[in-house]
Amino acid sequence: MLHLRRAIPIAVRTNTCRFFSASQAKLNARKGLVLGVYEKDGEDSNPHLTDTAVAFDGTVSGKLSEVLKISGPPLKKGGNRIFYGLHEDFPCVALVGLGKKDAGVCGAESWDTCKENIRAAVSSGCRLLQDLELAHVEVDSCGDAQSSAEGAILGLFQYDQLKSKKKTKVTTRLHGSGDMEAWHKGVLYGEGQNLARLLMEAPANYITPTVFANTIEEQMAPYTDRVKVHKRGQAWIEEQEMGAFLSVSKGSDEPPVFLELHYNGCPDHTQAPLLLVGKGVTFDSGGISLKPPSGMDAMRADMGGAATVCASIVTAAALKLPVNIIGLAPLCENMPSGKATKPGDVVRAKNGKTIQVDNTDAEGRLILADALCYAHTFNPRAIVNAATLTGAMDVALGSAATGVFTNSDWLWQQLHKASVVTGDRVWRMPLFQHYTKQVTHSPLADLNNIGKYSRSGGACTAAAFLKEFVTARHWAHLDIAGVMSNKDEVPYLRKGMSGRPTRTLVEFAAGLTSQV
Template sequence: MTMLLLRRCLSGKNYCRRFSTTQSHFSDRKGLVLGVFEKEGEEGHHLTETAAGFDQSTSGKLSELLKISGPSLKKGKSRLFYGLHEDFPCVAVVGLGKADTGVCGAENWDTSKENIRAAVSAGCRLLQDLEVKHVEVDGCGDAQSAAEGAALGLFAYDQLKTKKKTKVTTKLHGSADSTGWAKGVVYAEGQNLARLLMEGPANHITPTTFANIIEEKISSSAQQVAIHKRSVAWIEEQQMGAFLSVARGSEEPPLFLELHYNGSPDNTQAPLLLVGKGITFDSGGISLKPSQSMDAMRADMGGAATVCASVITAAALKLPVNLIGLAPLCENMPSGKATKPGDVVKAKNGKTIQVDNTDAEGRLILADALCYGHTLNPKAIVNVATLTGAMDVALGSAATGVFTNSDWLWEQLHKASVVTGDRVWRMPLFQHYTRQVTDSQLADLNNIGKYSRSGGACTAAAFLREFVTSPHWAHLDIAGVMSNKDEVPYLGKGMSGRPTRTLVEFAAGLAHGN
């Protein structure tokens, strides 16, 4: 029996292919994902508590096969075993790296949590490829991170495809931390909602359909979130001239989405305000973008997607905090009605703006949203936007750039990002950049600044600051983290939904007294 199992183990993917004709056998049964740690300073494995229990139930067969199947299972690597247990025809064993590595100051994240997310997602995908429909997952000592890895790793946008990926249900193997697992599922579902919105083609996710999807999500889950879909008439009444100047080039009507979640038992508690850029497609307007990769601009509403998903997730978690989410939604298109380079428009607070580049439109719609947000008397304001290509140049996909006037707010965002692994990095808000946007020939402000190609992310943040009076404000530029190739192993290729989990963790920190 041992030699038979060994031959099956060593044959790896080839063995999986031989079983392709009988994958229905697997799809009706359950798969299992187990974790193993590397031993310090030597070859071999150290089983997690759950894996050790499974090994005992198989009379040590798992340990025996791991010893003779090759070198130590390194971080992020995996192996498939068959026939070890009658309840689990397929068992994916995944490498978790070294145990108890914890927070790494150099990387600015909790390495253990990240290793668990990456390993569990890899194991779940292996079983999904075998068309296993029900997978149980080892909590690996951190059930929340394991649940996040499983749910994020199994996400696929195939709504518009005839052939779809196998839908896999996951659950915690055993009951070590069912509460942590449930929490991780909610966090991941929030990010997956943002990914769903960002990935959708622009002809399917218009401002109106975006708002309808959010409304349907709130209604179907019976969450205590009030939603207001503000029309063009309301936007005009609010004198949001900057927002309207972007929207006028499109046939799709703009919409201002407002979400309210009152989770605090103290009705007098000032809310946390989240504001998200909602350009459902960005052609650049008259300052037309190059055609190459313009299709990715369907995700230029990533700020709105992450903000709305964060409010919905906070409500699902029943966080004792008051949250307001704002999302100005529109398209940026060229037409006879579109704003022309050199035009001057007026924002809600009365400031005039010379629009020298219509492709710098996100800051225009956020300017009016920030002005309106101040009327809601928030405790703090965080706006999120795929704002500048310069942010991608500066940080790439490693972290979200944060510009803030508040050390306290920065500390809370940074602390949250260490937990989630979805990192943030502080950027400068020098007066050096403010002078570049306030030196305008025709108006109070210029939307691209004096030196358009120098410090573009910083001048964009300086522009937004001109519409902020709150002492606690942060601007998150998420252009660099909008999509994922292979940088974050548990997200796969496509729109990332980042930094939804960091925003939720940040709100949770405020809710629990930070």
């Protein structure tokens, strides 16, 4: 809480410089406001406020425009300023730069620039007000209430559950008479991604396979009228003859769980379901092929595929999407022990194919192999799996986009279309026979889990391996290793686990509702 003497009636904060007013007293008991401003056009010296900001300016007799002109250079995209004392109900007003007003879809960037600018700007304004310990913030729709809500919800998230000192919890709402339905949709999209971030960020001793499954079951509790949750134990996994999955889990004392979610959003029960499959390794030590210790702590998020898949189904249920979705998440730890699979061992997958395991750190493809086989039993409309599968994917694309390997042009188009809207991009990668030949070259078994040339095209050979367990016409593998975490690449996400591409999966599922 800030305690301040009376000062000038209106004050401004630009970057790190602050000038305070009496209106700042007891800020956390009052509200803040985030408003947008566009970059100026040509020689026009007047600030281009959003419609909401113009309306607010009218309530304060033009003081907002006046103080914005004298506060410094014009606000550029991503810039921000805080003004104090403008309005009795809002002691703090954050102005955020939205960039050019006419920005739209950019083919070169494969996203909607306007939506991305709004998300980034709104998140920065909300964080500024959170830093001032304001507990309630109203937000300008900036012409796109959904993107504005996503920026607010995603920007304010921070994993501090295990810290004694926590960030101020901020409640947000739409300011003015904007599109409340779009705002609510954006809130649900943002909260869905934050659920995935919460699961991925939590330490592995807090999120075990069992705890992960229980957490998702709790999240699904409000939707029991249209959601069924099945938590399958080891006995069921053995009955299903999922030998590849069991070969990964047996090195750990934590029992494996095969989580199965059924969301029935379409009253037409004859509609074939969309199958979403997520890799759920809640901690990946590498097994006997032990990883280097540096950075191994991040492997608590090796269940990012399961986190994004499950979070997207929770979001679909909250949105009441008219589509049927089945989610599968094989959950386990990959640990070294006397029971663990050894390099050179041969295991048998659910479809009967044998696999020579030459590297136990290539375990994600093993648990996905059995899950993909099981997915086919539901006669799915399409199968999409997500996994933090290969470091090679991070090398190839970094954090710019999720790599997509697919046997279906239609499925690729749907995923790409969704990613342009969300700004959480995807990029198509090859599924050449060139890579298939490498994983089918094995002296002891039908397949080898790392391929003939283990260091070359690692993301591609991993995808080729998975393809050996797919017969569906529409299948896509999303390698999300490169987008697993965020440093400063995505401005509306704080540093940490990203929860990507949850919103793209939700938008993709929503898009299927209009498909025949």
